[in-house]
Amino acid sequence: MSPDGMPPDWTMGGEGLTLARCRACGHVQYVRRPFCPSCGREDPDVDSASGRGTVYAVTVVSRAPSPDLQAHAPYGLALVDAEEGFRFMAHCPPEGIAIGDSVRTTFRAFGAGLVPFVVPESQP
Amino acid sequence: MSRITGFGLTPFGRLSGLSTLDLMSRAAADALADAGLERREIDGLVTGYSTTHPHLMLSTVFAEHFGLRPAYAHAVQLGGATGFALVMLAHLLVESGAAERILVVAGENRLSGQSRDAAVQTLAQIGHPTYEVPLGPTIPAYYGLVASRYAHAYGIDDHAELAVLMRANAARTPGAHLTEPITAAMVRDSKLIAAPLRLLDCCPVSDGGAAFVIERDDPARSGPRIRGAAQAHTHQHVSAAPSLTAFGAGESAGRAIAQAGIALSDLRYAAIYDSFTITLAILLEEIGLAPRGAAGRLAREGHFSASGALPLNTHGGLLSYGHCGVGGAMAHLAETVRQMRGEAGPRQVAPPALALLHGDGGVLSSHVSLVLENGR
Numbered sequence: 001m002s003p004d005g006m007p008p009d010w011t012m013g014g015e016g017l018t019l020a021r022c023r024a025c026g027h028v029q030y031v032r033r034p035f036c037p038s039c040g041r042e043d044p045d046v047d048s049a050s051g052r053g054t055v056y057a058v059t060v061v062s063r064a065p066s067p068d069l070q071a072h073a074p075y076g077l078a079l080v081d082a083e084e085g086f087r088f089m090a091h092c093p094p095e096g097i098a099i100g101d102s103v104r105t106t107f108r109a110f111g112a113g114l115v116p117f118v119v120p121e122s123q124p
Numbered sequence: 125m126s127r128i129t130g131f132g133l134t135p136f137g138r139l140s141g142l143s144t145l146d147l148m149s150r151a152a153a154d155a156l157a158d159a160g161l162e163r164r165e166i167d168g169l170v171t172g173y174s175t176t177h178p179h180l181m182l183s184t185v186f187a188e189h190f191g192l193r194p195a196y197a198h199a200v201q202l203g204g205a206t207g208f209a210l211v212m213l214a215h216l217l218v219e220s221g222a223a224e225r226i227l228v229v230a231g232e233n234r235l236s237g238q239s240r241d242a243a244v245q246t247l248a249q250i251g252h253p254t255y256e257v258p259l260g261p262t263i264p265a266y267y268g269l270v271a272s273r274y275a276h277a278y279g280i281d282d283h284a285e286l287a288v289l290m291r292a293n294a295a296r297t298p299g300a301h302l303t304e305p306i307t308a309a310m311v312r313d314s315k316l317i318a319a320p321l322r323l324l325d326c327c328p329v330s331d332g333g334a335a336f337v338i339e340r341d342d343p344a345r346s347g348p349r350i351r352g353a354a355q356a357h358t359h360q361h362v363s364a365a366p367s368l369t370a371f372g373a374g375e376s377a378g379r380a381i382a383q384a385g386i387a388l389s390d391l392r393y394a395a396i397y398d399s400f401t402i403t404l405a406i407l408l409e410e411i412g413l414a415p416r417g418a419a420g421r422l423a424r425e426g427h428f429s430a431s432g433a434l435p436l437n438t439h440g441g442l443l444s445y446g447h448c449g450v451g452g453a454m455a456h457l458a459e460t461v462r463q464m465r466g467e468a469g470p471r472q473v474a475p476p477a478l479a480l481l482h483g484d485g486g487v488l489s490s491h492v493s494l495v496l497e498n499g500r
Contacts, residue, residue: 011254031255031364057276057368059268060319061260065248066241069260074316077265079363089256089363099276115259 007048010114015107017051017116019084020044030086051105052121053082060094069111078103080118090116126215127499129339129347130159133458135299136332136446140236144177145189147231147333151451152190155335159347161225166337168223169194170214172206172230172450175246176237186229196223203250203485204399205355206230207334207453208492212353214338215494224340230450231333243329250486252361264326264400266362266487268318271402273368278417281320283401284311285423287443290398293430294440296471297459301330301446311401325401330446334454336461348464351478352384352495362487371488373410377480380493384478388412392476393463394434395456397483398441407482408436411493435473438463453483457494464498 008014020029022036022044035042057079064070076092080103090105097103103118132154134147142150148171156163169192171183179185183197196217202209207230214226234243244262251257251266275281288308294300306324314323339345356372356379359365381388394413398404405419413434414422422428428436439445439459442452462468466475481494 011258031252031361057269057273059265059272059321060316061262061265061268062316062318063244063262063264064260065245065262066260072260075260077259077261077269077318079269079368087363089259089261091259099272111258111260113258 006046010107010116013114015114017049017088017105018046019049019082019086020046028085030088049082049084053080053103055097055099055101055103055118056081056087058092058097058099072110078118088116090118092118096120125341126218126338126350127341127345127347128336128350128461129345130155130157130161130337131458131461132158132335133299133455134231134333136330136448136455137301138235139233139331142233142331143237144174144232145186147233147331148186148229148335149190151231151333151335152227152229155227155229155337159337161337163191166192166225166227167194168196168214168217168226169198170210170226170228171199172210173199173201174232175243175449176233192227194223202490202492204397204453205483205485205490205492206450207457208481208483208494209355210450211336211338211350211457211494212355212492215350215353218338218340226338227335228338229333229335230454232449232451233331234449235329235331237331240329252363256361256363262318264318264321267400267402268321269362270368270406270488271320274402274406275320277369280417280420282312283325283405283420284308285420286398286401286404287311287324289423289428290437290441290443293438293471294444296469297439297445300440300444301328302444321400321402327399327442327447330448332446332448332451332455334451334458336454336457347499348461349497349499350494351497352380352382352493354379354383354493356491357489359489360486365487365489371406371410372491373407373482373484373488374412376491377411377482377493380495381480384495384497386478386495390478391434391480393460393473393479394428394436395460395479395481396436397453397456398437398443399447401443403484403488404441406488407484411480411482430471430473435463438468438471438473457481460496464496
């Protein structure tokens with residue numbers, strides 16, 4: 001937990017992946033809003049995600065969007081289906097990751113902050 | 125119904141020294157001349173946007189610049205789907221009676237008006253600002269993710285033949301950005317941009333402009349009729365797409381075709397958005413113009429060639445005529461009008477009675493479909 005009682009969230013500089021679950025219908029969202037986009041109920045319950053999931057799609061960025069990020073290229077980019085039922089974008093190794101692989105989430109510095117970096121579940 | 129009574133299309137490519145308003149003005153002047161109309165006869169104006177000329181009111185900026193006093197003006201933003209969305213809006217406006225003769229116009233010096241890095245960065249901002257953009261994706265990366273899922277589903281990660289076809293078509297089109305012949309091997313050997321997409325799987329960034337005059341249907345006027353128009357919007361960000369193998373294209377095209385009261389098999393020409401080879405393959409297949417996984421094979425077999433069963437983007441598409449933003453897909457419509465009129469020169473096909481046009485914006489997020497009937 002961070003000092004404000006919220007679970008650590010990489011979008012705010014913490015080493016963690018969070019989700020929000022609707023208190024009425026149970027809908028799980030990753031891109032945070034103060035309401036449930038499915039039923040409209042406000043104040044969803046924010047929780048830590050396990051970071052475990054399955055690779056849904058994967059690419060390798062060879063041509064980065066800016067000169068400062070080009071220094072990191074090539075870097076892997078994946079869409080991961082989290083076990084809690086949401087999909088998220090993460091970095092991944094540029095090789096050795098395929099659709100359907102089980103992954104877990106770590107974090108690494110990239111650009112101006114920290115980003116999720118998924119690695120095969122089997123990898124220590 | 126509405127008719128397209130005039131069009132203007134500039135060359136695409138590096139047109140140094142021309143601004144957004146210059147390119148819009150050239151295309152608009154050509155469209156008015158083609159329709160045989162004067163500025164004062166235009167009572168509606170529909171424009172898109174320009175990344176090199178961001179403005180809260182591009183439609184009235186252009187009206188003042190070009191010398192129009194429209195009774196209706198509107199600037200629309202729907203990414204790559206904007207061009208056909210403008211045409212659909214003009215169609216609905218004349219049907220509603222809000223205006224009788226509408227100028228639809230777009231133009232952008234997307235290539236020469238900014239650095240390549242600035243263009244790539246601006247376009248990447250269609251990603252989610254908090255959950256995607258910080259990870260350093262690019263437009264090709266979003267489509268690379270889509271292509272990986274397609275490869276997983278259908279076992280095909282190569283649509284080089286679609287790039288080859290678009291280049292061959294562009295070679296016969298005056299004003300095309302890229303005309304040097306390419307082979308499938310050259311596509312497969314071009315440098316990786318975002319796996320599995322390579323340089324020659326991607327459209328170029330171009331300068332260019334395009335415009336149309338869309339009028340209320342009048343038997344005294346000639347031009348293709350818009351017989352069906354529909355949209356579908358399923359998501360904005362690739363992370364939020366319900367699926368990366370099923371998008372809104374089938375729904376949108378299906379409704380436009382039903383509205384026109386025709387069947388897919390009646391179509392004799394297809395003008396389909398082709399920002400990347402994978403975009404074109406997915407749209408052709410989802411609309412039902414190719415079986416799943418077969419778009420590349422059909423292209424190889426000549427099905428989509430000018431001499432084939434369903435000529436496709438005979439001007440070279442975004443992949444080779446070029447992509448200047450909103451005007452990019454409008455070139456597909458200009459070519460469809462040319463083909464219907466029998467004015468396509470060395471690439472003329474049997475003038476098609478019915479054509480389908482389809483554009484997408486975002487990451488296959490926003491879809492617009494039009495059915496055109498030849499009304500010579």
